[in-house]
Amino acid sequence: MMSAGSLGGALLLLVGQPLPSSAPGDVPAAATTHFQFAPPVGQPMTYRVTTRRIGREGSLINFSLTYALQWQRVGRGYRLEAALQRIDSDARPEVTRALSLMLEPLVGEAMAYLVAPDGSRIDLVDPEGLWARVTARIEAVGGKAGRPEARQLAQLIAALPAAERDRLATADIRALIAPANNAIPVSAEADGASVSIMHDGALQTIARVERDSTPVAGTAKPLEIDNLWAVDTATGLVMREQRQSWIVDADSDGRTLVEERVRALELVL
Numbered sequence: 001m002m003s004a005g006s007l008g009g010a011l012l013l014l015v016g017q018p019l020p021s022s023a024p025g026d027v028p029a030a031a032t033t034h035f036q037f038a039p040p041v042g043q044p045m046t047y048r049v050t051t052r053r054i055g056r057e058g059s060l061i062n063f064s065l066t067y068a069l070q071w072q073r074v075g076r077g078y079r080l081e082a083a084l085q086r087i088d089s090d091a092r093p094e095v096t097r098a099l100s101l102m103l104e105p106l107v108g109e110a111m112a113y114l115v116a117p118d119g120s121r122i123d124l125v126d127p128e129g130l131w132a133r134v135t136a137r138i139e140a141v142g143g144k145a146g147r148p149e150a151r152q153l154a155q156l157i158a159a160l161p162a163a164e165r166d167r168l169a170t171a172d173i174r175a176l177i178a179p180a181n182n183a184i185p186v187s188a189e190a191d192g193a194s195v196s197i198m199h200d201g202a203l204q205t206i207a208r209v210e211r212d213s214t215p216v217a218g219t220a221k222p223l224e225i226d227n228l229w230a231v232d233t234a235t236g237l238v239m240r241e242q243r244q245s246w247i248v249d250a251d252s253d254g255r256t257l258v259e260e261r262v263r264a265l266e267l268v269l
Contacts, residue, residue, distance in 0.1 A: 035178040037119030037236035039078055044268035045069040047082070049172050053259040055091065060257070064088040067172075069265075078115040079125075080173065083108060106134060111169065119179035119236050124166050131157060131165055175263055178236045184229050202234045214247065214258075222248040224255065240264050 050064040066086045072079045084106050112125035124130065135154040157165060174180045185195045185208055194209040210225040223245060230240040241263040246255040 035119070035231060035233060035236040037117070037177070037179050039071040039080075039115075039119075039235055039237060040267070041071045041073050041078070043071070045071075046266045046268055047172070047176065048262075048264045048266075050262045050264075051260070052257075057092075060260075061091045062089060063091065065172075068268075074114065076117045078117075080113045080115055082111045082113070082173065106137070109134065109137075113170065113173055115177065115180075119177045122170050122174055122177065122180055124169055127162065127166050127169070130169065172263065175241060176238055176265060178229075178231045178238055181229075181238060183227070184231070184238075202232055203239070204231045204233050205229070206231070214245075216247065222250060224248055237265060238263065 045068075047067040047069050048064060049067075050062065052060045052062050055061040064087070065084060066088070068083050068085050070081050072081070086107065087104070109130075111130060114123045114125060115121070135157050138157075139151055139154045160168075175183070178184060184206055185197075196207045198205045198207075206227075206229045208227040210227065212223040212225065213220045214223045215221070226242075226244045226246070228240070228242045229238055231237070232239050241261075243259075243261045244257060245259040247258050248255050
């Protein structure tokens with residue numbers, strides 16, 4: 001099962017990095033909008049999605065994707081152009097080589113999304129063409145390098161239902177657009193979770209703490225998940241999202257970080 005929430009995260013599964021069972025960001029668009037949506041048309045932006053998670057040796061591994069974004073007006077709605085610019089990781093050399101082999105074909109691949117005027121709906125433009133190009137490039141590079149896992153990845157993508165492939169390709173973009181991000185609590189009273197909302201000018205910061213459990217060595221351990229969203233209420237864009245998963249030691253009340261994901265958006269000056 002792919003639970004990573006985006007194509008880049010899914011590749012981590014393929015190279016053997018453990019993932020928690022939850023998939024934040026993999027949610028349908030919100031039924032109602034609670035943020036104004038007015039993205040900065042014509043303004044280049046940089047969008048970085050960074051994940052830190054426990055590797056096989058027990059240390060945290062960093063894995064980061066950097067995208068170039070730009071918004072355009074199309075009719076009453078918007079078109080978002082996104083291109084993966086670079087991939088960074090501090091994983092072991094053999095893991096880094098595997099990641100680079102499978103992700104490098106995606107660098108420079110332009111993806112386009114149509115976004116509703118209120119930001120509540122996101123559609124990938126020409127998804128069939130996108131996936132055909134991506135799988136062909138992954139297979140070609142993997143074939144030259146003699147890496148069967150590249151073909152495995154291409155086959156895995158091809159076998160997914162179209163809706164699941166599109167979900168993977170739009171997960172990071174849905175997380176970026178507040179009206180489409182159903183994970184953001186709409187009020188301080190959110191299904192029993194601890195939620196706080198603060199305002200600082202146009203910036204609204206929402207914090208949410210969830211409690212769950214995760215298996216460790218065959219034993220269920222308490223898990224605390226800290227979520228933080230910083231939303232620009234003038235544009236409806238999530239300028240920063242941070243999600244940290246902690247295993248709680250019930251005896252000492254101490255916490256161990258097992259995964260962190262940060263999505264950060266910046267204007268290109």
